[in-house]
Amino acid sequence: MLNAVANKIFGTSDEREVRKLMKKVDAINALEPKIEKLTDFELKGKTEEFKIRFEGGEDLDDILPEAFAVAREGAKRVLRMRHYDVQLIGGMILHSGRIAEMKTGEGKTLMATLAIYLNALSSKGVHIITVNDYLAQRDMEIMRPLYNFLGLSVGVIINGISNEERKRAYASDITYGTNNEFGFDYLRDNMVHNIKEKVQRLHHYAIVDEIDSILIDEARTPLIISGAAEETTHWYNVFAKVVLQLKRSVKTEKIKDKKNTVIPEEDYEDYEVDEKGHNVTMTEKGIKNVEKILNIENLYSPEHVELTHFLAQALKAKELFKLDRDYIINEDDEVIIVDEFTGRLMEGRRYSDGLHQAIEAKENLEVAGENQTLATITLQNYFRMYEKLSGMTGTAKTEEDEFKQIYKLGVVAIPTNKPVIRRDFSDVIYITKRAKYNAIVEKIKELYENGQPVLVGTASIQNSEDLSKLLKKARIPHDVLNAKQHTREAEIIAQAGRYKAVTIATNMAGRGTDIKLGGDPESLALKTAERGTPEFRELVDQYQIECEENKEKVIAAGGLFILGTERHESRRIDNQLRGRAGRQGDPGASEFYLSLEDDLMRLFGGDRLQNMMASLKVEEHEEIRNKFITKAVEGAQKRVESRNFSIRKNLLEYDDINNKQREVVYAQRDLVLRNEDLKDLIISMMKETVEDLIDNALSGDSREDWNFDYLVDNLRDNYNYHVPELYLDMEKNKMKAEIIQDLLDRYNNKEREIGSDQFRDVERYIMLEVLDQRWRENLKNLTELREGIYLRSYGQKNPINEYKIISTDLYNEMIDGIKREVSSFLMKLRFKTEEEMEAEERAQSLQAPHAEIEEAEEVEDALEKAESEMLHVSRKKRRELERQNHKGRR
Structure with missing residues (x-):
């Protein structure tokens, strides 16, 4: 009540912000007559002048009025469009790192050019994120003439372009693209084996178009890069048939208080569907029926427990995911996900955790192999990497709290250029x-x-x-x-x-x-x-x-x-x-x-x-x-919005824990890629691993408590090193120093054998391979941990806190494993002698005639085909062809 009265007297916070920014609008408008008199050459020259001023220490806020006036004049000359005053206000909101809420049709694309131009003067790159490839390409093509006229370069990132094209686009002053392309490029950049293969540079400033669609609607689904995993496709086909024999228990679903209600057994069917919670639960009757169909005694026994996963996904596919609502089947008989918010196809995206395979089996399509996660990040954490983030949309106020909590982004509603009379x-x-x-x-x-x-x-x-x-x-x-x-x-x-x-x-x-x-x-x-x-x-x-x-x-x-x-x-x-x-x-x-x-x-x-x-x-x-029914509908919508916010917040809480690990691993990976000499790092890893091993084996108070067998076996298995008998009689620190020195000598000998430059390449290759493999295993462990961590709540424990504790232990295990495996691989590495390589070559040469005969037959076939296709060529060309044929046969 008090807020409503205050708003009437002083205006809303948005209205007060707009009034404050109108002073700058007046300053920009006052510059228009002066800027209009500049020639095209002089107008373009302003960009270089602004860059020099920025490099000289001047702030972008100081340059803003003149830069906005230049951008507006450029748009008038090139695009035949002039920014309205409200668009100038929107541009300032974007530049300040907030969300500009502008009604549909108010010209958000043109408005964004102001903040884009101003921030591109820093030469650190501006990213404009759109909801699909078409809009990225369209907006880039429409606005590129303006940016080029003002002396700025523009690129676009869309699906299907090469790495070189991506690199050029990211090197531009301004880069358009979709949220998926930007996110996946970041993940792929952290999987390369050569620093030159990276395409992205800084995460400096991003403007997200339709920001509510990208950072709210799509934030429930993390970006995942997958690779082939264990082959289990036949089980999806089996359970697609099993669930067709099961019945939905519609009658018992309607009973809300099952604990205090006596329900006859005959009222139950095989499973219940919770459409609100998007979940399917088996009944006792259903479990018995599945056991009967599969001819097994106990579905939940250790040897069969994995089957429950296939059953759960098959039931979800049957009841919760509908053709032409949640997905379509394209001309190539592929299941393509339909975005529940936009109605657009999500090409290249697959449901995770086997659900996509379950849908393929349900629709009698070829079931693709399961994948394991190679790299993943949520959209929330990707966009929070930017130094400055802003966005624009026609509708953000209803989600203002979420934008503030998750992204630290304020929302300012910009008035329309003309009153809305709809x-x-x-x-x-x-x-x-x-x-x-x-x-x-x-x-x-x-x-x-x-x-x-x-x-x-x-x-x-x-x-x-x-x-x-x-x-x-x-x-x-x-x-x-x-x-x-x-x-x-x-x-x-x-x-x-x-x-x-x-x-x-x-x-x-x-x-x-x-x-x-x-x-x-x-x-x-x-x-x-x-x-x-x-x-x-x-x-x-x-x-x-x-x-x-x-x-x-x-x-x-x-x-x-x-x-x-x-x-x-x-x-x-x-x-x-x-x-x-x-x-x-x-x-x-x-x-x-x-x-x-x-x-x-x-x-x-x-x-x-x-x-x-x-x-x-x-x-x-x-x-x-009826107003009562309309209010009831809005109340239902608010409850759903609140539930969806909780889902996104819960996803982020878990990913925040993963993100800390991801940042450290990716930073370490970058260090490996950029560092030409990893010898000191690897030697320190070996020292730490060996010292920990000796301390663990010889941890008792007296020599009688020391486990020499454990020490000897581990050094032999990990480093192919046999501990000399005399070392076992030494004092612990002396023994430690001798063993480490022996290993260092062997390491240096290996380096001399192959040569320092080549050995550095081997070190880098092994370091990256081990790091990537261990990180993939860690991601798998974290996924499995998260799937079952909610069970800790039954023991009156907070699942998030438990996840933090266990994930930290898993992380420490991963780091210890990386140190041990890298040093172990390099110490066990054996390089072939010249004699061994010559012997291999002789063995291959004995098999070569067979290969040459097959290759010759292929050449003959290819040449015969070429000759038949070239009958119409001139005699001169035919003679050239014959000479080539003769050479080929020889």
Whole structure:
């Protein structure tokens, strides 16, 4: 209450921040007449002047007003666009390392150029992160002329480019790319065996476009680079068939208080599904049935316990992951994940822990081999590596607490350039889905006949296709935009504001592309001409006239109408869908149609609402607009958001522990890659390992307690070193010094045998191999530890604290193992003599004739084919070919 009164008197914190920044906006605007008088050459020269001032110790904040004025003037000349005052404010928010919340259509891409230009003056690199390759490529191509005009280099990181291209892109002043590409490049950089193979440089400054999508929605899934693991594919096929014979216990799922309820055994089936918790639990009856099907006595006995993993994943695949909602099957019979928030395909990503294999088996596809984790990092920890991080989106306020807690990022809402006049109607609720969809079709028909364009938001691919079938029956022309039509995403969404246009889209499809009333002339021109060509500009001018005429008709019809077919788990996604209409002061409207059978309504309060509807005697096809129900829906969304935040926070707490280890291991790896001489490091490792070994073996108070056998066996096994008898009679420190000296002498002899330069290469190779192998084993151990650590809570212990303690022990074991194995490998290393190598060569030469005969036959076949293909060549060329043939046969 007090806050509301204070806000009315003094304004909100966002309004106060905007008022404060308006002083700088006035200073930038005051520079405009002076900057306008500069020639193109002089304007470009300003960039070099700013760089010199920065290198001379001047702060970027001091340069900001003039740099923003230069960037705006450059945009006017090159892009034919001038930044609004609110965009200047947004640029300053980005530069300060915060999140700028700007409504859809307010020009976030152009606004970002200000902060990008200013921070690129430091020559440390600016990264712009987008949600997909298309947007990264598009934004780079649109803005590159501006940056090049101002004397800055630009690169883009997209899937499929070579290492050399990546290196050039990262070396640029400005680099565009997706969060996945940046994250995976970081992991790959920490797997290379040569420092020159690294592609990334500094993590200096990043601007994350659609920051809520990347740092909130996608943060539940860590980035993982995998390699082949143990072959277990047949078990996934077995359990895909097993679970088909099991029944879901729907009746017992509805009983909330099972502890205090007597439930007859016959009411139970084989397993229960918790859709809220996204989990499946076997019942006693189900366990017995599985044991009967597999013909085993005890599913949970030590020899069969591994099978429970395959069973759990098969049940999840059966009940919780649906075709055309969570994944699709492409033309190559591959399971491709559909992003639950964006509706986009996640090419190259796989569900972890065998779930992907379980889905493949369920769909009767070829099951790919399981993988082991080679490197992993969460998006949270990757982006927290940047010295300065900022972002932009149309919807961040609902997640402001999470941004502050996890990323230390404040959110500032930027006012719109023109007032928003969109009308947001209250939700329309029906009892059944059937009634809801009938009403949706009637509403779309009404809008279509009126000429008003409508964007229909659906929660899944299946829903979008089901609605499309209904519209086809009603003979309403429309476009469908979901993961199956992702290649036409920008084209479809760009024209969704045309007169009589009906577009069905998964809730966030097309995000990043403005819906302009009347259509987008540039998108139309791109169908027949390349951007930047004279033909393209001519076409844009032609289509501009047509689109303006179309826009007048659309405005007369009421602007773009947003029709949501159900509420999403997150209020933010609903707000994003609404925000597609009403850009830049355009008219528009939004309305959501719900049913009590929708997932959100059914899982969170559906029974209560069903009872209320029954008491009011509401008919199936009767619509309800009720504030109580709307509040109940928002309450359900808040509970889901809170649960999802807890999941992300829990993931981060565990990864923070892993991250400390990752930072040390990667820093050590970098030291190995950059250091030409590792001899001192390896000798210190050997000394520490041998000293610890001797101290452990000879740890008793008297010589009678000393374990000489343990010492002798370990030195022989680890270093191929036989302890001289006389050493065993020595005092411990004397013995330690003698053994270490012997090992050092042998090490130096090995170095002399092969030569120092070559031996340094061997040291580096072995060091990296052991380090990587041990780190992979540690990641596997940490994953297994985390899967079972929650059981510690039954013993009244905090799982996170237990994880910290055990993971520290695992880390120390890994470090000790690295020291022991590196020194052991090098001491056991044996180099072949010249005589041995000559003997090998003689043995190979005895087998060579057979190989030569096979090779000759292959050459003959290849030449015969070449001759038949070259019959039409000139005699001169044929003679050359014959000479080559003769040489080849010889």
